[in-house]
């Protein structure tokens with residue numbers, strides 16, 4: 001049978017065990033008096049001292065808010081006050097300050113303690129210093145943001161590379177083809193001129209022969225010559241071969257202008273900084289885009305008073321082509337594209353206005369993003385305007401913007417400095 005002193009000894013051992021457990025905890029353990037409105041601390045363990053730097057005797061009898069500074073507008077504190085008022089559990093994270101003033105992140109768990117009659121008498125608080133975790137989390141967030149930025153930059157660089165690679169290959173091919181076509185055009189052209197001279201000579205020699213026959217008063221010969229002229233349809237032949245040659249020369253002239261446009265468009269020397277009149281570049285780009293424009297789009301250019309500017313013409317040609325092709329693709333059936341230019345003191349302003357389908361605000365918001373396209377898979381890469389933006393804004397220090405009314409059309413405005421190096 002246990003005696004009273006046995007019981008006391010057992011209880012003392014239990015208390016010592018609780019004390020040792022509290023003392024060996026790496027978390028701060030605090031008990032506050034809930035019956036006193038100021039809620040002073042009546043117990044803190046050693047870990048609290050280790051976490052906060054405040055010696056135990058210095059804090060007993062004080063409210064725990066001494067760990068706070070001016071930044072008391074923390075959401076956690078509002079939650080805590082409410083929980084203390086209502087006698088409930090709560091877990092919050094607070095910015096607290098050690099005795100030496102340095103900040104630490106405190107994950108605080110508080111819980112009410114009731115007596116055997118069910119009355120609230122105390123609160124227990126458990127403090128964990130989570131600064132290391134919090135710093136790691138913040139670093140992670142920062143790293144993630146950095147990575148996202150890098151990824152965006154990478155995607156846009158990749159877009160540029162893919163496109164400039166494509167344009168380079170295309171440019172070289174076009175330049176090569178244009179060069180190859182140029183030779184035969186030259187000799188066909190010179191042959192056509194020779195042919196015209198030869199035919200003229202031939203018809204004139206034949207005419208002279210007829211005149212001779214007429215002068216020699218040989219009626220039979222003359223009659224025979226007239227039959228030959230009539231049967232051979234010589235009058236018609238003379239007119240017709242003339243017309244055929246004129247038409248062929250005109251056609252050849254057109255081929256020549258297209259080849260010239262191809263060369264202007266892809267000219268490798270125009271990859272360099274040059275002083276050019278953009279009106280010519282736009283006209284040659286329009287010739288290239290002919291297939292897209294077909295006969296369904298009426299193109300009006302108002303570029304007469306545009307001054308020459310110092311720029312990278314080959315790159316701007318790509319911008320023009322992208323804008324013209326986009327406009328053509330936005331026009332269903334027949335429509336109109338107006339390209340106009342204006343001079344400002346330090347800039348030229350170009351406007352590409354189409355009567356196409358226009359764009360809703362949600363498309364406008366993503367217009368210049370790499371790979372943004374509303375076109376079916378395989379039909380658009382979504383790079384046209386990304387490249388245009390890079391070339392105009394990054395390369396030429398200009399601006400590019402769009403205005404659009406759904407159902408009515410779209411206007412792209414380019415503002416380019418007259419001298420990109422100025």
Ligand SMILES: Cc1cc2nc3c(=O)[nH]c(=O)nc-3n(C[C@H](O)[C@H](O)[C@H](O)COP(=O)(O)O)c2cc1C
Pocket residue numbers: 030031032039063064065067068077080081084094096106108110123124125126127
């Ligand atoms: C048991 C207990 C432990 C507490 N521990 C902390 C603590 O570690 N850090 C802290 O900033 N506040 C702590 N508090 C909260 C403050 O004592 C106080 O309740 C809080 O600042 C809101 O009250 P106030 O607006 O009067 O300052 C604790 C409160 C209790 C009851």
Ligand SMILES: Nc1ncnc2c1ncn2[C@@H]1O[C@H](COP(=O)(O)OP(=O)(O)OP(=O)(O)O)[C@@H](O)[C@H]1O
Pocket residue numbers: 322326327330354356357358359363367372373374375379380381382383384385386410
């Ligand atoms: N003139 C325009 N009218 C209406 N929508 C346009 C016009 N220009 C561009 N857009 C919209 O902007 C999107 C992005 O254009 P962007 O030129 O960058 O790519 P894309 O034309 O779709 O593809 P890619 O040019 O690479 O073939 C288009 O898919 C289209 O929805």
Ligand SMILES: [Mg+2]
Pocket residue numbers: 322325326380383384385
């Ligand atoms: Mg496009």
